[in-house]
Amino acid sequence: MPGKPVLKDISLDIEGRGITAIIGPSGTGKSTLIRCVNRLINPTSGEIWFEGQDLAKLSGQPLREARRRIGMVFQEYNLVERLTVMENVLSGRLGYVSAWTAWRRKFDDADIQKAFALLKRVGLADFANRRADELSGGQRQRVGIARAVMQSPGLLLADEPTSSLDPKTSVEIMEVMRDLAAENSIPVMINIHQVDLGKRYAERIIGMSGGLVVYDGAPDGLDGDILKKIYGGQDWLAT
């Protein structure tokens, strides 16, 4: 049952490359916005245009085909814990293979080569045969990014990818994500709590508050007044 709307009157155009960061207080609808794009949450109204299709109108097979083109990175990594790292990366191809092929792990050699190259790229080649639950948070998130890039997506969604990580690992993850997205020409839409990280890596910042977009522009324009408008209050801002 649709309850109270979370997102109101939002119109965004994500284009080109680079990272678009969405910031805003908890509960303002950042996750909802990102999950609406690949329809993990269904919007009650509105349109979502991606590669010439209105995703909001899709269902069944066409929706799954559209999802293949949208990679997603999650706050808690959402790896399949009991599968190996390699299986997790290859699960990025699940939109392309039949259940029978997937069950027997009969992936194309090209896919396996690509998955291994990605693991090497994120520094986890030696972990390929380890189970995902043996990895640390930062390592898991690298696998999560590799899985998303494995889809060869036209868009990468990241829902607070660094919120469960320490500051140093957060920076490393942001760099891996930025670099991989740039190498594969994938635009990135990211929800982020750490404003400094957003400013450092994003080319565009969208500030949300109460389900509305209250700022949309370059990271440089994000000053104290605007942060007050986004998060409310001012005591938390360092003077």
Next chain:
Amino acid sequence: MSTASLSERASVSRADFFTPSIAKRLAYVGVLAYLVYAAATLGLSFERVQQGIGHGVRFLVGFFPPNFTQTDIVPGLLESLQIALLSSLIGTALAIPIAVLSARNLMPPWVSWIARLIIIFCRSFHPVIVAIIAVKAVGFGALAGIIALTFASVGFVGKLLAEAIEEISLKQIEAIRATGASFMNVIAYGVVPQVMNRFIGFVAYETDSNLRNSTMVGVVGAGGIGGTLFSAFQRFDYDFVAGIIICIIGLVMIGEVLQIYVKRVFR
């Protein structure tokens, strides 16, 4: 007790955190009273127990020495084993799709309710009751036993597997769905890895339980060693009964040991 909120109170006592429950105490007294009443109405007196024990001792003496010489023990045991393994296999194969369909986190309510009703139906009857019906329907022999135990396996494995599926992490499912995976691929990569270990445990337990039950369905004519056991009882052939019982214990113990190795291979 004071109605002021805890933060406004000057002092607190034990009773503010651990309230004695009168209802619980009454329930204990009630249970105890019912036990006394039930024992009284069933005529369980000390004399009755004494008499029963005396009879039991005479009966047990008849067990010795156990008799293993009769030739129908081994074929009976093997038939029981076959009934147990076949019904576990068929029952599990049927239980998997029913369990998936009845998992409320994967299916719409109307589908899961239909699947749930099938599981409840399979679990409603003791295997012996199903065996009696099966013997009437398809005649004496192992087929009736297989039907009876398959029925039980669908209910047991179906229920536990459905519960295991309902407890999985939806985050992992969400990630697999987000890749554009089909429903079957979500099952293969999102659900199966999360429930596989427990599933193997359920099947091993059910096979073990079928092995024990397969020695019993023969009592009503549904094949296996149970039939031999029952006729030995009716002939008052107690040393043969003892022989059969010892062989059944041996079979169940062998099953227990094998189970450990089979589990290890599949995990």
